Amino acid sequence: MTKLNSKIPDGPLETKWTKYKSTVPLVNPSNKRNIEIIVVGSGLAGASAAASLAELGYKVKCFCFQDSPRRAHSIAAQGGINAAKNYQNDGDSVYRLFYDTIKGGDYRAREGNVHRLAEVSSAIIDQCVAQGVPFAREYGGYLDNRSFGGTQVQRTFYAAGQTGQQLLLGAYSALSRQIGKGSVEMHTRHEMLDVVIIDGKARGIIARDLISGKLERHFGHAVLLCTGGYGNVFYLSTNAMGCNATAIWKAHKKGAFFGNPCYTQIHPTCIPVAGDHQSKLTLMSESLRNDGRIWVPKKQGEARKANEIPEDERDYYLERRYPAFGNLVPRDVASRAAKERCDAGYGVGVSKMAVYLDFAFAYERYGKTKANQLGLHTASGAEILKLGKAEVAEKYGNLFEMYEKITGENPYEVPMRIYPAAHYVMGGLWVDYDLMTTVPGMYALGEANFSDHGANRLGASALMQGLADGYFVIPYTIGTYLSQDIRTKAISTDHEAFAETEKKIQEQIDRLMNIKGARSVDHFHKRLGKIMWDKCGMARNEKGLAEAIGEIKALREEFWKDVRIPGGQNELNAELEKAIRVADFLELGELMCKDALHRKESCGGHFREEYQTEEGEAKRDDDNFTYAAAWEFKNVGEWELNKEDLNYQVVHPSQRSYK
Amino acid sequence: MNLTLKIWRQKNSKEEGKLVTYQVDGISKEMSFLEMFDVLNERLVAKNEEPIAFDHDCREGICGMCSMHINGRPHGPWTRTTVCQLHMRAFEDGETIVIEPWRAKGFPVIKDLMVDRSAFDRIMAAGGFVSVNTGNAQDANCLPVPKADADESFSAAACIGCGACVASCKNSSAMLFVSAKVSQMALLPQGKVERKDRVMNMVKQMDVEGFGNCTNTGSCESVCPKGISLHHIARMNREYLLANITE
Numbered sequence: 039m040t041k042l043n044s045k046i047p048d049g050p051l052e053t054k055w056t057k058y059k060s061t062v063p064l065v066n067p068s069n070k071r072n073i074e075i076i077v078v079g080s081g082l083a084g085a086s087a088a089a090s091l092a093e094l095g096y097k098v099k100c101f102c103f104q105d106s107p108r109r110a111h112s113i114a115a116q117g118g119i120n121a122a123k124n125y126q127n128d129g130d131s132v133y134r135l136f137y138d139t140i141k142g143g144d145y146r147a148r149e150g151n152v153h154r155l156a157e158v159s160s161a162i163i164d165q166c167v168a169q170g171v172p173f174a175r176e177y178g179g180y181l182d183n184r185s186f187g188g189t190q191v192q193r194t195f196y197a198a199g200q201t202g203q204q205l206l207l208g209a210y211s212a213l214s215r216q217i218g219k220g221s222v223e224m225h226t227r228h229e230m231l232d233v234v235i236i237d238g239k240a241r242g243i244i245a246r247d248l249i250s251g252k253l254e255r256h257f258g259h260a261v262l263l264c265t266g267g268y269g270n271v272f273y274l275s276t277n278a279m280g281c282n283a284t285a286i287w288k289a290h291k292k293g294a295f296f297g298n299p300c301y302t303q304i305h306p307t308c309i310p311v312a313g314d315h316q317s318k319l320t321l322m323s324e325s326l327r328n329d330g331r332i333w334v335p336k337k338q339g340e341a342r343k344a345n346e347i348p349e350d351e352r353d354y355y356l357e358r359r360y361p362a363f364g365n366l367v368p369r370d371v372a373s374r375a376a377k378e379r380c381d382a383g384y385g386v387g388v389s390k391m392a393v394y395l396d397f398a399f400a401y402e403r404y405g406k407t408k409a410n411q412l413g414l415h416t417a418s419g420a421e422i423l424k425l426g427k428a429e430v431a432e433k434y435g436n437l438f439e440m441y442e443k444i445t446g447e448n449p450y451e452v453p454m455r456i457y458p459a460a461h462y463v464m465g466g467l468w469v470d471y472d473l474m475t476t477v478p479g480m481y482a483l484g485e486a487n488f489s490d491h492g493a494n495r496l497g498a499s500a501l502m503q504g505l506a507d508g509y510f511v512i513p514y515t516i517g518t519y520l521s522q523d524i525r526t527k528a529i530s531t532d533h534e535a536f537a538e539t540e541k542k543i544q545e546q547i548d549r550l551m552n553i554k555g556a557r558s559v560d561h562f563h564k565r566l567g568k569i570m571w572d573k574c575g576m577a578r579n580e581k582g583l584a585e586a587i588g589e590i591k592a593l594r595e596e597f598w599k600d601v602r603i604p605g606g607q608n609e610l611n612a613e614l615e616k617a618i619r620v621a622d623f624l625e626l627g628e629l630m631c632k633d634a635l636h637r638k639e640s641c642g643g644h645f646r647e648e649y650q651t652e653e654g655e656a657k658r659d660d661d662n663f664t665y666a667a668a669w670e671f672k673n674v675g676e677w678e679l680n681k682e683d684l685n686y687q688v689v690h691p692s693q694r695s696y697k
Numbered sequence: 698m699n700l701t702l703k704i705w706r707q708k709n710s711k712e713e714g715k716l717v718t719y720q721v722d723g724i725s726k727e728m729s730f731l732e733m734f735d736v737l738n739e740r741l742v743a744k745n746e747e748p749i750a751f752d753h754d755c756r757e758g759i760c761g762m763c764s765m766h767i768n769g770r771p772h773g774p775w776t777r778t779t780v781c782q783l784h785m786r787a788f789e790d791g792e793t794i795v796i797e798p799w800r801a802k803g804f805p806v807i808k809d810l811m812v813d814r815s816a817f818d819r820i821m822a823a824g825g826f827v828s829v830n831t832g833n834a835q836d837a838n839c840l841p842v843p844k845a846d847a848d849e850s851f852s853a854a855a856c857i858g859c860g861a862c863v864a865s866c867k868n869s870s871a872m873l874f875v876s877a878k879v880s881q882m883a884l885l886p887q888g889k890v891e892r893k894d895r896v897m898n899m900v901k902q903m904d905v906e907g908f909g910n911c912t913n914t915g916s917c918e919s920v921c922p923k924g925i926s927l928h929h930i931a932r933m934n935r936e937y938l939l940a941n942i943t944e
């Protein structure tokens with residue numbers, strides 16, 4: 039008997055959400071004023087949810103660990119946000135966005151959720167424009183679009199290479215407006231360390247004030263976790279240094295099932311690792327694959343520089359293997375293809391673990407178009423090149439600058455070197471259609487939940503999902519729960535459940551501080567990251583995963599005996615903050631390997647070497663694995679597997695082909 | 698590379714701070730400036746000393762969290778760069794580098810190199826928005842915006858709120874930061890409805906927070922990691938004047 043009820047509304051796919059919205063129970067305005075909601079995280083999902091719920095009249099408290107809500111890592115998203123507007127008249131529709139997302143996710147996402155996402159996508163763009171988000175426009179004043187991987191239409195809205203920044207600042211402005219009115223109480227430099235459960239319902243959190251080190255108790259009728267993903271389990275990732283899994287992991291240990299933890303996205307276009315000192319990896323937006331072509335030399339161990347290798351000695355391997363989508367295949371496919379070429383000895387750069395991303399053709403194409411527009415029909419090659427570079431600079435200038443600062447190479451003169459890196463997690467807390475976890479009153483939004491991307495997320499869909507959840511889904515679905523809770527008065531934080539939870543956290547902190555071992559927190563984090571990357575990264579196998587589980591258990595034990603945290607706990611202490619996070623990563627890493635080990639198939643970002651087609655593509659096993667894995671925490675290192683069967687009523691799963 | 702670092706150490710906002718000298722060796726030119734700090738902190742932890750507190754998060758130049766005054770210049774010697782994007786290639790072997798927190802009345806020091814920039818959030822809460830509730834919007838293409846206006850608006854909106862402008866200014870003025878938001882909104886039709894209230898309220902809050910006025914020396918623009926132009930201050934001044942005389 040499954041314990042999971044996904045609560046997908048009945049009826050045809052295209053009317054589920056409309057019907058839900060018009061029949062969802064409502065909370066009247068005077069009751070809303072007495073209901074308190076805690077929002078943890080202030081990224082796209084958190085800021086949009088906090089602002090929208092406050093606009094509706096709820097009393098909202100919002101928490102973030104950074105010094106301002108504007109700094110959440112959504113800010114670093116570069117390329118764009120998808121929406122089924124069909125402004126380009128190229129055949130886009132809600133159905134096509136839905137279909138691309140289901141297919142892109144390798145048929146491991148829920149149809150109902152994904153269709154709703156596609157339905158609300160248009161309204162997100164409208165909302166953002168109304169807030170003053172300066173999206174890129176064409177000369178006629180209308181919004182411009184570009185292409186992203188895994189689609190054949192142009193549906194991605196963007197603001198240079200800073201789309202996430204602009205969308206987050208839009209949501210932050212809406213949040214700021216509510217903070218100014220007093221409708222949202224903002225707590226910056228606070229980190230949630232546990233959730234408080236009373237009578238089986240989420241009723242608040244324990245948060246640590248990162249400046250004073252003091253533990254605080256906060257009550258809420260409902261708790262929304264909008265805390266992003268756990269990509270930092272790999273130590274090196276494109277995530278910000280502070281991104282962590284603590285909020286969702288503590289929630290998991292209090293009863294929230296964890297969905298598909300092994301589904302991680304390795305992004306194909308990142309700046310390669312330069313040395314042991316590396317602290318993070320920097321993404322080069324997928325949008326660059328619109329105009330850049332990826333290649334490696336045809337000769338193994340090629341010693342010549344990129345510009346010295348003639349055209350016919352280059353292997354544009356994505357175009358060769360996937361002619362229909364070419365350089366715009368989805369991320370999982372592009373990453374594996376890069377790894378395959380490098381493993382086979384065709385990699386470039388000093389480490390030979392990189393491939394080229396080359397814009398020479400784009401300069402020429404854009405340069406010619408611009409010359410024609412300017413009436414320069416006799417422009418020389420050099421003039422065309424100059425015009426072309428200027429056009430490319432307008433589209434991706436900030437990314438090119440960033441590349442040069444990090445590598446010391448000018449990407450306008452030589453091709454970029456790129457390699458895949460951990461970027462995003464499709465897994466997260468299991469949620470139902472209402473975005474509620476298996477703990478009543480506790481919700482997970484955005485990357486923190488597992489719901490919409492199946493086993494692989496398409497580019498420009500994370501921003502879409504974060505904002506969809508916050509602006510257009512939770513304001514409706516939370517009513518289903520809160521309408522039943524209007525008689526609950528605010529619970530005093532003197533309640534024994536608050537005291538008990540705080541005591542447990544205090545004990546954990548005391549224990550950490552008293553280890554007084556010999557190794558730094560980063561030492562353990564780096565070792566965990568290496569295990570995860572080598573054995574639970576782009577390619578996985580049974581032997582490696584089984585080894586990884588043993589190694590992680592041993593590392594965890596070592597951590598609890600030998601970590602050293604200087605300083606005190608009643609003050610600002612960055613080492614203590616990191617230690618609390620890494621302690622949770624050391625448990626989560628094991629669950630990721632366990633999930634990867636149990637899923638004896640390859641799908642999307644989860645590639646088991648034992649399960650591949652003759653051409654090296656991911657081979658699913660639909661008969662045995664068409665379900666979402668929802669892990670129930672029993673004890674550290676001990677879980678029970680629950681399965682939510684995925685029923686495809688509209689789309690019929692088939693071998694995913696981008697050829 | 699071997700370096701001598703003089704770093705501001707301050708236990709908390711109440712105690713006095715001072716410059717402390719550290720020698721670091723074995724630094725690679727490929728490292729970022731903050732990775733050099735990671736190495737130093739790792740060594741301090743090994744010696745059971747307290748590591749240096751500094752703000753940082755995305756390490757790709759966009760979150761605006763990192764904030765170090767390096768050799769007298771916010772974010773260090775490179776132009777249009779945040780500290781996290783600054784790499785050790787910028788320095789010579791044997792060099793002495795002085796690192797301090799942002800210095801401004803509106804940005805009190807919290808610990809070592811970390812300062813409190815919540816004043817910026819309060820300025821934004823005073824008016825840095827369009828008053829539109831979720832769900833009210835019309836179709837995004839109903840209102841064409843001239844590309845030049847949209848581009849200029851974007852160039853202002855690119856501000857990351859790091860506070861380098863304030864730190865570099867002899868008056869500790871926040872005019873570049875405030876004007877970036879005022880200008881972004883004033884250029885767009887969506888922002889025009891509230892343009893007068895916005896500029897009045899944001900400037901009022903800016904004064905309350907203790908930031909100084911602008912005397913057009915332009916140091917803010919020269920250190921801004923996103924190259925926000927002084928033009929936006931000029932536009933804000935026009936907006937402010939217009940709002941005042943038509944009130």
